[in-house]
Amino acid sequence: MMAPKPIGKWEKYGKRYCRDWEKEAGLKEWIRSVPGDDTKAACRYCICEIRAHHSDLVAHSKTKKHKRHFALLSSPNVERHPYDFDTRHSLQAEKQVSFEAEQGSFDELKHTKMDESVNVCALKLAAHIACHMSIFTVDHLGCIVGGIAEKDISLHRTKCSTLIRDIIGPTVHKELLRDIGNGFYSLIIDESSDVSTQKQLCLMVRYFSNRLKCIVSSFAGIITLTASDSDLITEALLSFLNENKLNIKKCVGIAADGLSASICGHKNSLLKRFYELNPCGIFIKCICFSLHLCLSRAIDVLPLNLEYMISQTYLWFSRSTFHQKRYSELYAAINVGENALKMLQVTDTRWLSISPCINRVLSQYDVLRLHFQSVKDNEKDYSADLLCQMYSDPVNRLYLVFLQPLVQEANRISKLFLLETVNPVKLITELVMLYQTLLLRIIKPCVFPTWMSVMNYDLRSKRNYLPLLEVNLGQMFLSELANAKLSSQSAEVIQSKCRDCILELVNQIKLRLPPNVHHLESLSALNPSVVLSPLRPAFSTLSFLSLYRGDHLKLEQQWRNLDSVFWTNTEDGQIEQFWVEVAKHTDEVGDKDFVELGLFALALFTLPFSSAAVECTVSQMNMIKHKLKNRLQDSLLENILRIRAYMHRNKICCNQFQPSKEMISLFNSEFYAVANNKDAAEDYDDYEDIF
Known part of the structure; x- marks a missing residue:
C-alpha cells in the first residue's frame, strides 16, 4: 500500500471515487472501486489500494511494478481468477492467486526468456564498472554496448549496484575464504576516515594460496567503527574473523604502522588482546613507515628552511600558470631543446616523498635561482624574495647535496619492502647494510661478525667516533663544499650538522628496527642455500620454533632429512617455489613426507x-568514495574493493574476467525480485550530484 502523502491545502475537503475513470484510456484496463470505501481505488493487476486522486492513479499506471504486472497478467496464457471486490477477504485471496500466477510466470521466464549470454554480458559490465568507473556511467554504457552487440542489455545503476553488492562481490569473497581454508594467514590493518568522517578499519589478509601456489596479499574487508576505542576495535575484529570463519589461532602475525595506541599500545590495546588469544602471534611494525620516520627525525637536525624551500617551490608553481609559463620559457632558453619538469610535492601520505623532490630541485637548481631572482626584481612578492635568498645561499645547496644520496638509499630499501614477494635474506642484508654503512661513516673501522652484532653496537660510547674532518659525508658534498669557498668556521658548522644528521638517523634506526631484523634473521635460515648446506643450523637453534604448535619431533626429523632428496628449485631467488615443492613432495608409497x-x-x-598493501587499499577507498560520491554505502564500497582485489590476485583485468557458474546461477528471477524491493534511496548509492 502506498504511504499517504502529507495533507495539502485542498485535501481537507476530501475526494471521491469517480465512475468516469473506468472509461478513461490508461485507467479503464485496471481500475476498480473498493466496496465500502469511496476514498480509494484498487488496481486489479497489482492488488493494491490507491487514494482516489486522479494524479495518484496516473502516477501508479507509470510505475515499473504496474507495467511488469500488466505485461505478465494481461497475457492470455496466464489463467486468471475471477475478481471479486465485495469484501476485503476476497481481495486478499485474489492477491495470493495473482502472486502465484506472477511467480509461475517468473519461473517460466527464467527458463525461456532470460538469455544467459545477456546475463554474462551484464556481469562483465558490472565488473568493469567496479574496476574502473563510476556506477553512474553505466546508464549510458549499457545502452551503447547493447546496441553494438545487438542484445537487449538492460543495465542501469540500480541493477549494476545490486550485481556488484549481492552477486559478484560476495562470490569472489567466498572464493578468497575457500582459498585460505584452514591454513595460516597474517593480517595487515589500518585505521582510516572516509569523506563523511566515518571511522573505518581496513583489513588485508596475507596467506599462501594453494590455487595460485604463491604468497598473496588481498583485501579482506572493511569494519565500520563508531569510535577509536580499543575494546570496540578488538570486538569488531574478532566478530569479523568469526563471521568469515577465520581462526585467530591460525593468525601468524599482525602488521600496522605502529602509530595508533588503540591498536598497538602497551596497556589496553588490540595487540594485547591478540597476544592473549594467540600467544604465538607476532606484531610487526611497517619497516617502510619506520624508515620514513627515521629519516624525518634526522632531517629535523638540519636547518628548517630546507623543507620550507622545497615545499614552497612546489606551491609557487602549482598555484599559478603564469609562473609556470614564465619558468618554462627561461628553462627552454638556457637548456635548448629541453622542457622543464614540474616541481614535486612533499607529502606525509607518501613515504620518503622528499627523495624525488630533492632530486628535482637539484637538477634545476641554477634555473630556479635565476627565476626567483627575476621575479624578485620585477614583482613585489615576499615569497619570491624569500625563495630567492634561499636559492642564492650556497649553504642550502650543500645541505641538499648531502641529503640526496642519503634519502635515495633509504627510498631504495623502502621499495624493496614494498614488493609482495622477495627473499627475506635479501631484505635483511639490505637493511643491515644500510645501518652498517651509516655507522661506519661516523665511527672508526670495526668488524661485525653477525647481523645482530651490527644492531647491538653501543652508540653511547663516543670513544670510537671519527674526528669531524674524517667523517665520510660523501665525495659530491666535499667537492661542492670546496667550490663554495666558505670560511673554515662556516664549513665546520655545516660538516658538524651533517654528521649529527647521520648520527640521528643511526639512532632512530637502532630504536625502531631491531625487532624486525630479528624476525628477518630467523626467516633467513629457510633459504635453500642454508637448509641444504652441510653447515645448516641445528634444529634446536632455530628461533622461529616457538611459533610451531605441532609435533616438534616430526618437524626435526623432516629438517634433518631435507638434504637427502633431490630438489629442483634450489636457487635463493626461488625460496617460495622451493618450500612449495617441499610441501608437495611424496615418498615411494605416496605419503607427503615433508608436508x-x-x-x-x-x-x-x-x-x-x-x-603498503593496506595503505594502497585505503587510497583506493578515498578515490572511490569522494566528495561527489559521499552517499556511497559501505556494503557497496566493500564489494567494489573485493572485485578489484580479485582481479589483482589473479593478475587479470576486467577484459579477462569470466563470471563463474555460481554468479550466473544467482542472476535469476529471485535477483530481480530482490533488486526491485530495494529501498528507493539505494538506487542512488553512487549518484554524483554534478548537475
Missing part, C-alpha cells in the same frame, strides 16, 4: 614487513 615442515615455512613467509 608439516613445508607448510610451516610457507606460513612464516606470510609475515608482512610492510603495511
Whole structure:
C-alpha cells in the first residue's frame, strides 16, 4: 500500500471515487472501486489500494511494478481468477492467486526468456564498472554496448549496484575464504576516515594460496567503527574473523604502522588482546613507515628552511600558470631543446616523498635561482624574495647535496619492502647494510661478525667516533663544499650538522628496527642455500620454533632429512617455489613426507614487513568514495574493493574476467525480485550530484 502523502491545502475537503475513470484510456484496463470505501481505488493487476486522486492513479499506471504486472497478467496464457471486490477477504485471496500466477510466470521466464549470454554480458559490465568507473556511467554504457552487440542489455545503476553488492562481490569473497581454508594467514590493518568522517578499519589478509601456489596479499574487508576505542576495535575484529570463519589461532602475525595506541599500545590495546588469544602471534611494525620516520627525525637536525624551500617551490608553481609559463620559457632558453619538469610535492601520505623532490630541485637548481631572482626584481612578492635568498645561499645547496644520496638509499630499501614477494635474506642484508654503512661513516673501522652484532653496537660510547674532518659525508658534498669557498668556521658548522644528521638517523634506526631484523634473521635460515648446506643450523637453534604448535619431533626429523632428496628449485631467488615443492613432495608409497615442515615455512613467509598493501587499499577507498560520491554505502564500497582485489590476485583485468557458474546461477528471477524491493534511496548509492 502506498504511504499517504502529507495533507495539502485542498485535501481537507476530501475526494471521491469517480465512475468516469473506468472509461478513461490508461485507467479503464485496471481500475476498480473498493466496496465500502469511496476514498480509494484498487488496481486489479497489482492488488493494491490507491487514494482516489486522479494524479495518484496516473502516477501508479507509470510505475515499473504496474507495467511488469500488466505485461505478465494481461497475457492470455496466464489463467486468471475471477475478481471479486465485495469484501476485503476476497481481495486478499485474489492477491495470493495473482502472486502465484506472477511467480509461475517468473519461473517460466527464467527458463525461456532470460538469455544467459545477456546475463554474462551484464556481469562483465558490472565488473568493469567496479574496476574502473563510476556506477553512474553505466546508464549510458549499457545502452551503447547493447546496441553494438545487438542484445537487449538492460543495465542501469540500480541493477549494476545490486550485481556488484549481492552477486559478484560476495562470490569472489567466498572464493578468497575457500582459498585460505584452514591454513595460516597474517593480517595487515589500518585505521582510516572516509569523506563523511566515518571511522573505518581496513583489513588485508596475507596467506599462501594453494590455487595460485604463491604468497598473496588481498583485501579482506572493511569494519565500520563508531569510535577509536580499543575494546570496540578488538570486538569488531574478532566478530569479523568469526563471521568469515577465520581462526585467530591460525593468525601468524599482525602488521600496522605502529602509530595508533588503540591498536598497538602497551596497556589496553588490540595487540594485547591478540597476544592473549594467540600467544604465538607476532606484531610487526611497517619497516617502510619506520624508515620514513627515521629519516624525518634526522632531517629535523638540519636547518628548517630546507623543507620550507622545497615545499614552497612546489606551491609557487602549482598555484599559478603564469609562473609556470614564465619558468618554462627561461628553462627552454638556457637548456635548448629541453622542457622543464614540474616541481614535486612533499607529502606525509607518501613515504620518503622528499627523495624525488630533492632530486628535482637539484637538477634545476641554477634555473630556479635565476627565476626567483627575476621575479624578485620585477614583482613585489615576499615569497619570491624569500625563495630567492634561499636559492642564492650556497649553504642550502650543500645541505641538499648531502641529503640526496642519503634519502635515495633509504627510498631504495623502502621499495624493496614494498614488493609482495622477495627473499627475506635479501631484505635483511639490505637493511643491515644500510645501518652498517651509516655507522661506519661516523665511527672508526670495526668488524661485525653477525647481523645482530651490527644492531647491538653501543652508540653511547663516543670513544670510537671519527674526528669531524674524517667523517665520510660523501665525495659530491666535499667537492661542492670546496667550490663554495666558505670560511673554515662556516664549513665546520655545516660538516658538524651533517654528521649529527647521520648520527640521528643511526639512532632512530637502532630504536625502531631491531625487532624486525630479528624476525628477518630467523626467516633467513629457510633459504635453500642454508637448509641444504652441510653447515645448516641445528634444529634446536632455530628461533622461529616457538611459533610451531605441532609435533616438534616430526618437524626435526623432516629438517634433518631435507638434504637427502633431490630438489629442483634450489636457487635463493626461488625460496617460495622451493618450500612449495617441499610441501608437495611424496615418498615411494605416496605419503607427503615433508608436508608439516613445508607448510610451516610457507606460513612464516606470510609475515608482512610492510603495511603498503593496506595503505594502497585505503587510497583506493578515498578515490572511490569522494566528495561527489559521499552517499556511497559501505556494503557497496566493500564489494567494489573485493572485485578489484580479485582481479589483482589473479593478475587479470576486467577484459579477462569470466563470471563463474555460481554468479550466473544467482542472476535469476529471485535477483530481480530482490533488486526491485530495494529501498528507493539505494538506487542512488553512487549518484554524483554534478548537475
